[in-house]
Structure formats: C-alpha cells, structure tokens
Amino acid sequence: MRVRRWVRPRRRQIAGGRWIVTGASRGIGQALAECAAGRGARLLLVARSADRLERLAQQLAATAEVHYLAGDLTEPQFRQQIGDWVGKNWAGCDVLINNAGVGSYGPLAEAPESRLRAVMELDFFAPILLAQRLLPWLKQGRDPLIANIGSVLGYCAVPWKAEYCAAKAALRMAVDAWRAELAGSGVDVLLVSPSTVETSFFDHLAAGSHPPHKRRGASPQWIALQTLKAIEHRRSEVVLTWEARALVWVSRFFPALLRWANAVYARRCNRLHQP
Ligand SMILES: NC(=O)c1ccc[n+]([C@@H]2O[C@H](COP(=O)([O-])OP(=O)(O)OC[C@H]3O[C@@H](n4cnc5c(N)ncnc54)[C@H](OP(=O)(O)O)[C@@H]3O)[C@@H](O)[C@H]2O)c1
Helix, strand or coil, rough: CCCCCCCCCCCCCCCCCCEEEECCCHHHHHHHHHHHHHHCEEEEECCHHHHHHHHHHHHHHCCCCCEEEEECCCHHHHHHHHHHHHHHCCCCCEEEEECCCCCCCCHHCCCCCCHHHHHHHHHEEEEEEHHHHHHHHHCCCCCCEEECCCCCCCCCCCCCCCHHHHHHHHHHHHHHHHHHHHHHHHCCEEEEECCECCHHHHHHCCCCCCCCCCCEEECHHHHHHHHHHHHHHHHHHHHHHHHHHHHHHHHHHCCHHHHHHHHHHHHHHHHHHCC
C-alpha cells in the first residue's frame, strides 16, 4: 500500500538523516553538528574556515558520517557547489540548517552601504538562496525540513543593531510565507529564534565592536539541544529562553514600553561611544 506523504510518524527521525549545517565551524553551528552526530545524523558541515571544519569532522568521524565543504555562502558558486555535492553524494537531503550568520554594531545613520549589505547578504539572502538551490534535493528527502536560526531581534528591533534586526525580521517573514507555499510539497520549515548565546558571535561582527555583556547568555549546546527537540517535535517556530519570549510578548502588547526602553538604551549607546 502506498503511504501518503501526510501520514508521518509523530516524531521526525534524526538517525540516518542527511543533514547540512551551515556555520558549523564554531558556536551554535558546531554544537548543532555535535548534537546531530551524537543522534546518528549524517552530516555535511559548511563554513569558510576549512581547518576548523576539518578538525570537527575528524572529531565526529568516530561516531558519524561527516563531510565538509569550505566556502563563502554569500557566493552563488559556492551555493551551487553545495547543491552539486548533495546531488553527487547523497541524491537527496533531509534537513538543511541555515545557521551561519553575522551581526553588526553601530548607528544606522553612519552605517556604510558595505555593512548593510554584508549583514543582509549572509543573514537573509544566503539562507533563502541556499534553500532554493537545495529544494529539488529536499523534495527527494525523507521527511524534509528547512530549519533556520533567526533571532529574537527578528521580532523586536533594538538600536545600534538596525540592519541585523531587519535581516532577521526579513528572514522570519520570508520563511513564514515559504512554510505555507511548501505545505503541499512535504518540505517543512522551522524558525528558531534565540536571544543572547555564549559564542564568539560578538567578536566576528561585520562592523563595529560590541560592548561587553553584563548578563550571561544561553550555552550553544543548550540552543542546539532545543533546536533538535523542535526538529524532532515538528515545531514551526520557537523563541528560545523565557526572557526572549517575554520580550516578544512585551513588544506585541506594550509597544510603547519597548520604545521607551529602546530610547534609554540608544542614549546609553550614544554616551558610551562619544568621541
Ligand atoms: N550568539 C548570539 O547571541 C546569537 C543570538 C541570536 C541568534 N544568533 C544566530 O545564531 C547563528 C549562529 O551564531 P553564533 O553565535 O554561533 O555565531 P558565530 O560563533 O560567529 O558563528 C557563525 C558561523 O557562521 C560562519 N560564517 C560566517 N560568515 C560566513 C560566510 N560568509 N559563509 C559561510 N559561513 C560563514 C562562521 O564560520 P567561518 O567564519 O569559518 O565562515 C561560523 O561558523 C547566527 O545566525 C546568529 O545570527 C546568535
């Protein structure tokens, strides 16, 4: 008997799945790769730093099938190379995790075009264009999913991170629409939006240097664990940490309060960075 596409097991199976994780050379992406490898996924790791990817692939090779491709996701040729690799080696893809991302810090009035474009290229265009490129292979996949790592700042804008907020908000809107468009195709779409995470994200900004955080963020391992849970449980949208959910709630129901807090924060940023 032919099993219809919509008759699926309640939990998405991770073991044996062909997973692509972008931004896997450090931070959340590395934790996602470690977590997925531990659960038996087959992995293709993607980032620019070949040496870091090679080290991670070697470390995970004892327990999982791990490959890597090093390159810049903002370049169309590299996205094409990933598509070609998947066609040649897997002839299908089950989970694409669009995790690679970059932040920035500085007032919008002084943002050079290069900074605005660098953030939009990696945080918005690259995940959408990579997913487009891989869509034929995802459609050949088992219970396929496009999982995207967004940010709570895609729900609530804050000063001095305008283009990052804009890119993550654009990603959120696009994947929301795409989820509906893909509903009949069997390809699911997930958006995971963390708040601050303890990675070196703030040391690799497209521009600007972020002042030190007073509050500790979540660990990348915890974010990875929650993301795998969301994948397994077929969630569509997850905002991580209760503080982040509270912030989204305040921005929705008390926007004036958020505007006030943002104005205070902007004044502080301006003071901190006065010449
Ligand atoms: N950390 C936070 O507080 C936080 C909070 C909310 C959301 N997020 C989101 O979580 C995701 C991961 O962030 P993270 O904290 O793990 O940051 P991270 O430690 O800076 O890692 C970013 C990853 O992206 C890769 N990458 C950067 N530019 C790339 C490019 N042009 N092409 C290919 N790969 C590239 C980096 O590797 P290479 O340098 O080797 O290319 C690295 O593996 C991002 O989407 C970020 O926006 C982070």
